Amino acid sequence: MxxxxxxxxxxxxxxxxxxxxxxxxxxxxxxxxxxxxxxxxxxxxxxxxxxxxxxxxxxxxxxxxxxxxxxxxxxxxxxxxxxxxxxxxxxxxxxxxxxxxxxxxxGRLTKSGDKYINVSGKVIPASDIVFAKHKHEDTEQAWHNxxxxxxxxxxxxxxxxxxxxxxxxxxxxxxxxxxxxxxxxxxxxxxxxxxxxxxRSDDSGEIFKTTTEDVNFRSSPAMDATNVLGKLKKGTKVEYISANGGWFNVYIVSASTLREKLGWIHSTMLARA
Ligand SMILES: [Zn+2]
Structure with missing residues (x-):
């Protein structure tokens, strides 16, 4: 994107x-x-x-x-x-x-019988409901997740x-x-x-670089043939954004056709730059 x-x-x-x-x-x-x-x-x-x-x-x-x-x-x-x-x-x-x-x-849900409904009367499944206290209120209520x-x-x-x-x-x-x-x-x-x-939006993020050739740069944190955005050369610099399991969400900072793109690289292919 x-x-x-x-x-x-x-x-x-x-x-x-x-x-x-x-x-x-x-x-x-x-x-x-x-x-x-x-x-x-x-x-x-x-x-x-x-x-x-x-x-x-x-x-x-x-x-x-x-x-x-x-x-x-x-x-x-x-x-x-x-x-x-x-x-x-x-x-x-x-x-x-x-x-x-x-x-x-x-948003806020109300109880109707043994179900919870929204303002239009639509029933929200129990698995999609969170019970919590709004920071401006005193009592716990039901909210859509x-x-x-x-x-x-x-x-x-x-x-x-x-x-x-x-x-x-x-x-x-x-x-x-x-x-x-x-x-x-x-x-x-x-x-x-x-x-x-x-x-993570400032410029002080931690910088890593790829440790091998042809590192897959992916749109999601998973080994999947359909999510490869491109391949990165060894030594490509990336800025760390977040982690998910063994995957790092990163921005490409080196000159590359993928520069400034956000994506995922497995952390085993990265070292601190
Ligand atoms: Zn609003």
Whole structure:
């Protein structure tokens, strides 16, 4: 995945990406923050349709589905209408200073008989429910979970956005509009997510280099014939982002056709540079 002209461009083996243009957008901005939301909707498609509807007077730059599929509704350098009345630091009205990502998630759930349902009455399976206390509330409640695939895609995109726009921080809608909004809520691992995204977006990451010729550079942390993005020469320098099992998620920093791409290399093929 990469960003060209303020739009995401999918590459081989990236999740499905749909480019749309919502009428619910304003003028040009220089984004400083990344704001995470939940849709509180029933599905990816219904949320995308609503945010494309002029009656909604609401939108976001991206919607990410529970299976990782992505819709971009407007360029990252335009004001999209996701924050509403909001403030952070000395800024008021964060639509003019931020990129908004909506995650397909039903949000707060309520009990109905022996089931849990969302605001539209849709039953959420027990395996997708998290019981937790919102940081602005006193009691534990039921919330829709965030699946791993959705979180992986969000992380990948967030790292790209942080780097491209040199963003200052990642925040929840609940942080910039605490009296109105509860999203993304306690099911979202904001502390560890923000630490990952911010901590790894600066230029002080650890640098490794490949120790053999033709090292496979992969789109996912697995030995799989279908996920090879390319082959790296011995001595290719990469910046460490995170680990998953024996795999390192890295950025290519050496001159290469894969330079600045994010992908996975098995750690046995890397040594500290
Ligand atoms: Zn929101």
């Amino acid at each position: 990469k960003i060209t002209n303020h739009k995401l461009v999918a590459e081989a083996s990236d999740p499905v990406l749909q480019q749309l243009s919502t009428p619910n957008q304003g003028g040009t901005i220089t984004p400083q923050y990344l704001i995470i939301h939940y849709t509180a909707g029933n599905s990816f498609d219904s949320s995308v349709n609503w945010l494309m509807n002029p009656l909604a007077k609401a939108s976001a730059h991206l919607v990410i589905g529970r299976d990782g599929k992505i819709a971009q509704l407007g360029p990252f350098n335009k004001s999209l209408w996701h924050a509403g009345q909001s403030r952070w630091a000395d800024l008021v009205g964060l639509n003019n200073y931020s990129i908004g990502i909506e995650l397909d998630n039903s 965030y699946p791993q695939k959705q979180m992986e895609v969000l992380q990948q995109i967030s790292l790209l956005l942080m780097r491209n726009y040199n963003l200052k921080d990642v925040l929840g809608h609940e942080d910039i509009a605490p009296f109105r909004k509860a999203d993304p809520g306690p099911a979202f691992p904001m502390t560890s997510f923000a630490a990952q995204i911010i901590g």
